[in-house]
Amino acid sequence: MIIQKLQIINFKNHTQKNFDLSPQINCFVGNNGAGKTNILDALHYISVGKSFLGNSDFNNIKHDEDFFSLEAEVLGNEKTDIIKIILPKESKKSIKKNEKTYDRLSEHIGFLPSVIISPYDSNLISDSGESRRKFIDAMISQTDSEYLYNLIQYQKTLQQRNALLKIFAKNRYFDAENLEIYNEPLSKFGTEIFNKRKSFLAELLPFVQHYYEIISGAKEDINLIYHSDLHEDHFKNILQKNLEKDRILTYTSRGVHKDDLWFEMNGNLIKKIGSQGQQKSFLIALKLSQMSRIKKLTGKTPILLLDDIFDKLDDLRVSQLISLVNQENFGQIFLTDTSRERTESIVKRINEESKIFEL
Numbered sequence: 001m002i003i004q005k006l007q008i009i010n011f012k013n014h015t016q017k018n019f020d021l022s023p024q025i026n027c028f029v030g031n032n033g034a035g036k037t038n039i040l041d042a043l044h045y046i047s048v049g050k051s052f053l054g055n056s057d058f059n060n061i062k063h064d065e066d067f068f069s070l071e072a073e074v075l076g077n078e079k080t081d082i083i084k085i086i087l088p089k090e091s092k093k094s095i096k097k098n099e100k101t102y103d104r105l106s107e108h109i110g111f112l113p114s115v116i117i118s119p120y121d122s123n124l125i126s127d128s129g130e131s132r133r134k135f136i137d138a139m140i141s142q143t144d145s146e147y148l149y150n151l152i153q154y155q156k157t158l159q160q161r162n163a164l165l166k167i168f169a170k171n172r173y174f175d176a177e178n179l180e181i182y183n184e185p186l187s188k189f190g191t192e193i194f195n196k197r198k199s200f201l202a203e204l205l206p207f208v209q210h211y212y213e214i215i216s217g218a219k220e221d222i223n224l225i226y227h228s229d230l231h232e233d234h235f236k237n238i239l240q241k242n243l244e245k246d247r248i249l250t251y252t253s254r255g256v257h258k259d260d261l262w263f264e265m266n267g268n269l270i271k272k273i274g275s276q277g278q279q280k281s282f283l284i285a286l287k288l289s290q291m292s293r294i295k296k297l298t299g300k301t302p303i304l305l306l307d308d309i310f311d312k313l314d315d316l317r318v319s320q321l322i323s324l325v326n327q328e329n330f331g332q333i334f335l336t337d338t339s340r341e342r343t344e345s346i347v348k349r350i351n352e353e354s355k356i357f358e359l
């Protein structure tokens with residue numbers, strides 16, 4: 001999939017911008033605050049209908065304006081489609097493909113897949129397990145709608161079980177049989193989720209190791225360790241064993257909603273021992289693996305959004321990354337950098353057509 005043209009109106013700090021894009025590499029250069037990341041965010045909107053920064057839609061309308069609009073001409077399989085997103089201040093966001101408005105945002109997901117690598121990814125390493133669970137869930141859901149269904153059902157059942165535990169505590173009453181009604185579906189959906197996460201991570205690991213090895217020049221040993229209560233026992237037994245604890249806490253204390261993923265380097269947590277450059281290399285490897293997986297499963301090459309990727313990487317790692325881009329077909333790339341000189345010297349070393357846009 002190739003974005004040929006992009007028009008941005010009243011999006012964050014940009015009043016109006018029109019870009020005729022390269023099918024290969026597009027670089028946005030400018031000073032801090034020039035709006036480079038905002039352009040990548042506009043492309044992310046075109047891909048999945050929302051900001052990658054987690055902002056509410058309305059925060060993206062340029063201050064003192066009444067709407068934003070984004071329009072992209074997308075080439076895929078010799079056919080051109082126009083994707084248009086409009087958000088009026090007082091109304092609902094609409095996403096259109098060739099003038100036809102989608103009924104639901106989910107109908108658009110998967111049309112133009114994207115992978116973003118940004119400084120915000122470092123949260124994946126530093127934050128609690130919740131952000132890593134969300135990352136795994138988003139990765140699997142992108143290509144597996146059944147997983148998404150199981151996840152939604154699990155969350156619903158979990159909320160109902162927790163609500164019942166709270167009612168019991170409030171009324172100083174307990175009925176194990178009543179609670180049992182939720183144990184069955186919770187175990188069923190939870191076990192499905194566990195099995196998918198387990199096989200997904202086992203499948204992803206060799207990709208992450210491969211890309212990390214290339215970027216780092218084979219320096220460190222990388223591992224993904226999946227932590228889950230379900231490695232130890234069947235979910236039903238876990239719920240049974242923790243019944244007393246759950247009664248006291250008034251919530252379900254164990255299950256796949258407590259899973260975590262440890263990122264390790266040479267047997268230690270990357271969070272504890274990895275330098276900024278090593279952490280960044282790891283996150284790049286993780287995201288490139290995500291890209292390879294989407295490509296393998298959907299046959300579509302996602303657009304690659306690289307925000308500030310060369311900062312904090314030494315020359316060796318930058319060179320390895322460039323040769324990686326040269327070796328593998330990464331499709332259309334959009335990158336940002338503060339230095340025009342650095343960007344020019346980097347794209348010169350990549351054997352692909354490129355455009356540099358100064359902001």
Ligand SMILES: Nc1ncnc2c1ncn2[C@@H]1O[C@H](COP(=O)(O)OP(=O)(O)OP(=O)(O)O)[C@@H](O)[C@H]1O
Pocket residue numbers: 011012013014030031032033034035036037038039059060061062063308336338
């Ligand atoms: N809704 C909005 N209306 C107007 N300006 C906005 C809005 N949202 C964000 N901005 C402005 O956008 C600018 C940040 O843009 P962006 O993060 O894209 O910069 P950048 O070029 O990537 O900078 P850096 O090099 O520091 O990463 C800030 O000056 C911010 O005030």
